Amino acid sequence: MRGKSAKYILKVDDDMWLNFDVLLRILKTGAIRFSLGGKCNYGQYPFRDPKNKYYVSYSDYPMSIYPPFCSGTAYVADSDVIKQILTISPNIPFFRLEDIYIALCLRKLRYEITNIPGFHSTKIYPLACLYKSPMVITSHGVSASELRNIYQASCDKDGSMYVPKNPQQLPERMILEQRWPKGKLARKSFKYEQQLLKHNLF
Incomplete structure (x- = not known):
């Protein structure tokens, strides 16, 4: 839904x-009604x-801990919450980190944030069918060519034929880095490479 009728x-x-x-x-499901959600951070x-x-600097923010906030890489909010943020924003001092500024507004409004599984503020390893599975809603630092290949890939809707049931079963550095792992990690993950090379379109 667009324009004035948008709910989110x-x-x-x-x-x-x-x-x-x-x-x-x-x-x-209504999971974030009257809330803002994404990859959220506490403390x-x-x-x-x-x-x-x-x-x-301490002069810009003297407190020792930020209020709970969702990563500015991607977040979604109830449109009513956004309207209230716009209303009070003239009374909230400027802060250069946008996601923290939104958190300051939410704290003033006494709204909670909602951590949504599948939102990632770092880069998940760009295996096309993993990206199209329910386990990944967002991934950061994805290039235009990677995005194009992901969109063009043919996968099951849940990606179950192509990826492990849990993405954490993949070696950690393969999830967080775009390059193939090196050294001992590469030898340990050889069987995963065969799977990725077979189905990855990059």
Whole structure:
């Protein structure tokens, strides 16, 4: 639904994979009515090292812990929540990290956030049928060519023929990195390589 009739609003970066069908099924359950959801973080400390990309000074944020927030790579919210954020935003001091700023607004409104399984703020290994399975709603840092190949891949709707029942069964670095693993990890994961090479379209 679009325009004024939209029930939900999605914010997503341009280098993200989005499994829209799975997200739509979750939204239809009403799981995030009057909430904002995604890959959410609790008890996160601000980065105080000036060399860090996400550095925040004590003058900008004197508190030791951020309020609960959902990663700015992708999150979805009830449209009523967004409207209320817009209403109070003139009274919330500017903060350069957008996902933290949204969290500050939510704290003022006393709204909770909802962690949605399948939202990933890091890059899941780009196996096309894994991306099309219910286990992955979003993945960060996906290139245009990878997105194209994922969309064009032919897979079962649940990806069950092509991927393990749990993506954590894949070696950790294969999930988080785009490159093939090296050294000892590559030898240990040889059997997974055969599976990936057979079905991966990259």
